[in-house]
Amino acid sequence: MAVRKTKHEMPEQPAKERVKNFNEVPYGYSKETAIEEAKRCLQCKNKPCIEGCPVEIDIPDFIKQIAAGDFDKAVEVLKNKTSLPAVCGRVCPYESQCEGECTLLKIGEPVAIGRLERFLADYEREKGMIIPKLPKATGKKVAVVGAGPAGLTCAGDLAKMGHGVTVFEALHAPGGVLMYGIPEFRLPKDIVNAEVDYIKKLGVEIKYDIVVGKTITVDELFEDYDAVFIGTGAGLPRWLRIPGENLDGVYSANEFLTRVNMMKAYRFPEYDTPVKIGKIVATFGAGNVAMDCARTSLRLGAEKSYIIYRRSDVEMPARNEEIEHAKEEGVIFKLLTNPTKFIGDENGFLTEVECIKMKLGEPDDSGRRRPIPIEGSEEKIKIDTALVAIGQSPNPLIPQTVKDLEIERWGNIKTDKDGKTSIPGLFAGGDIATGAATVILAMGAGKRAARSIDTYLKKK
Numbered sequence: 001m002a003v004r005k006t007k008h009e010m011p012e013q014p015a016k017e018r019v020k021n022f023n024e025v026p027y028g029y030s031k032e033t034a035i036e037e038a039k040r041c042l043q044c045k046n047k048p049c050i051e052g053c054p055v056e057i058d059i060p061d062f063i064k065q066i067a068a069g070d071f072d073k074a075v076e077v078l079k080n081k082t083s084l085p086a087v088c089g090r091v092c093p094y095e096s097q098c099e100g101e102c103t104l105l106k107i108g109e110p111v112a113i114g115r116l117e118r119f120l121a122d123y124e125r126e127k128g129m130i131i132p133k134l135p136k137a138t139g140k141k142v143a144v145v146g147a148g149p150a151g152l153t154c155a156g157d158l159a160k161m162g163h164g165v166t167v168f169e170a171l172h173a174p175g176g177v178l179m180y181g182i183p184e185f186r187l188p189k190d191i192v193n194a195e196v197d198y199i200k201k202l203g204v205e206i207k208y209d210i211v212v213g214k215t216i217t218v219d220e221l222f223e224d225y226d227a228v229f230i231g232t233g234a235g236l237p238r239w240l241r242i243p244g245e246n247l248d249g250v251y252s253a254n255e256f257l258t259r260v261n262m263m264k265a266y267r268f269p270e271y272d273t274p275v276k277i278g279k280i281v282a283t284f285g286a287g288n289v290a291m292d293c294a295r296t297s298l299r300l301g302a303e304k305s306y307i308i309y310r311r312s313d314v315e316m317p318a319r320n321e322e323i324e325h326a327k328e329e330g331v332i333f334k335l336l337t338n339p340t341k342f343i344g345d346e347n348g349f350l351t352e353v354e355c356i357k358m359k360l361g362e363p364d365d366s367g368r369r370r371p372i373p374i375e376g377s378e379e380k381i382k383i384d385t386a387l388v389a390i391g392q393s394p395n396p397l398i399p400q401t402v403k404d405l406e407i408e409r410w411g412n413i414k415t416d417k418d419g420k421t422s423i424p425g426l427f428a429g430g431d432i433a434t435g436a437a438t439v440i441l442a443m444g445a446g447k448r449a450a451r452s453i454d455t456y457l458k459k460k
């Protein structure tokens with residue numbers, strides 16, 4: 001029988017409806033559609049898709065179990081390698097990872113691996129998560145700093161190896177960017193909480209409101225723990241560094257999204273912590289963070305929401321799905337356009353942004369074509385809110401406070417591929433080591449570090 005060339009569609013809220021609410025956009029596959037999609041898999045002998053998965057999930061095996069209708073067995077295969085499948089099934093850039101390696105790309109679209117992962121994770125959550133049998137306690141204790149995907153993965157894997165794990169988190173809730181950055185309409189918070197609960201049920205303890213480097217130092221952690229893992233992420237906003245950036249109405253993407261997600265500004269007046277949003281909003285940047293800002297501002301009532309980006313659509317770093325969703329919802333893309341200054345009124349409130357048109361030159365260090373300003377092409381655009389989403393740098397507190405810790409040029413902690421730092425017993429991974437990257441890369445780093453910590457503890 002000929003293989004279907006396209007993925008099975010995933011039903012979703014119509015754009016006109018969803019732009020008025022914060023409910024999740026796609027609904028997920030039904031059991032029948034999941035089985036049909038799984039039957040597209042060729043069960044390739046060389047399994048190229050596994051190569052594309054940073055946490056090495058046995059993709060063909062879990063798909064085979066779905067195709068056979070054995071969802072419980074499929075969950076078992078999936079959970080062997082990941083503790084956060086519902087998160088990854090929603091936000092992983094699978095088109096450039098596992099799906100990017102799928103053999104079916106030679107004739108059409110890859111198997112919808114991400115959608116199948118999401119289906120299974122949702123199936124398991126609704127049914128009740130199964131906690132695996134844990135080995136005998138080793139008596140060793142590990143402190144994990146940061147409850148983002150890197151820290152949570154490292155903690156879960158160490159617990160499954162029998163080690164005692166305590167996570168120290170600066171905020172009052174777990175999840176890192178999954179909780180404070182990615183909006184509810186892309187990643188519902190009860191789903192993040194359910195996956196964190198699973199990790200807690202493995203025996204991991206999470207302590208909140210502890211800023212390591214201030215409340216307690218890494219040296220002090222070593223007094224009570226045999227090893228320490230740092231997964232503190234890249235939460236330091238980068239700025240455009242143009243005149244007027246201190247006007248009222250200019251936010252960093254981080255501040256804006258944290259206030260909306262974590263402080264529940266989107267549920268005002270139920271939560272009395274609103275965020276001021278204007279009528280015309282411009283988001284600068286074109287990554288996932290920028291798409292989240294632009295789409296969130298429409299949901300908060302903005303009449304116009306621009307994405308302003310200095311390169312072209314080819315270079316936009318956001319996932320394709322996010323760009324498509326943003327366009328469907330009415331976000332206006334102004335590409336090859338770069339801001340030069342913000343302009344305000346006499347009271348210091350933002351009223352306009354001046355931009356200049358750009359053209360693309362030769363590729364720069366990043367491999368992308370360098371944007372070059374076109375002289376005399378300045379234009380002013382009326383806006384009353386600006387959201388700066390041009391990237392984040394590693395959180396500086398731990399790099400600044402741990403003596404003898406080797407740091408790289410951009411402030412990230414230097415590690416080898418297994419997460420070892422320059423200090424014995426101190427490991428790191430995720431955005432704090434790589435700079436801002438992706439959920440699955442952070443999870444992969446947490447996983448490798450857990451293995452490396454286990455080896456270290458066995459030798460200790």
Ligand SMILES: Cc1cc2nc3c(=O)[nH]c(=O)nc-3n(C[C@H](O)[C@H](O)[C@H](O)COP(=O)(O)OP(=O)(O)OC[C@H]3O[C@@H](n4cnc5c(N)ncnc54)[C@H](O)[C@@H]3O)c2cc1C
Binds near residue numbers: 146183234
């Ligand atoms: C808005 C937004 C959208 C994104 N969308 C996607 C997407 O669609 N797909 C994708 O793959 N990736 C996406 N990313 C990137 C992805 O979320 C990150 O790469 C990933 O979360 C990094 O994980 P981490 O564990 O290294 O760090 P984080 O998720 O940043 O977690 C770090 C944790 O450490 C805590 N912490 C920091 N300092 C301290 C301290 N001193 N003491 C104690 N705790 C501390 C923080 O509070 C936080 O909870 C997005 C990022 C943002 C900001």
Ligand code: SF4
Binds near residue numbers: 041050103
């Ligand atoms: S590469 Fe594609 S077709 Fe081959 S095993 Fe993986 S998911 Fe199936």
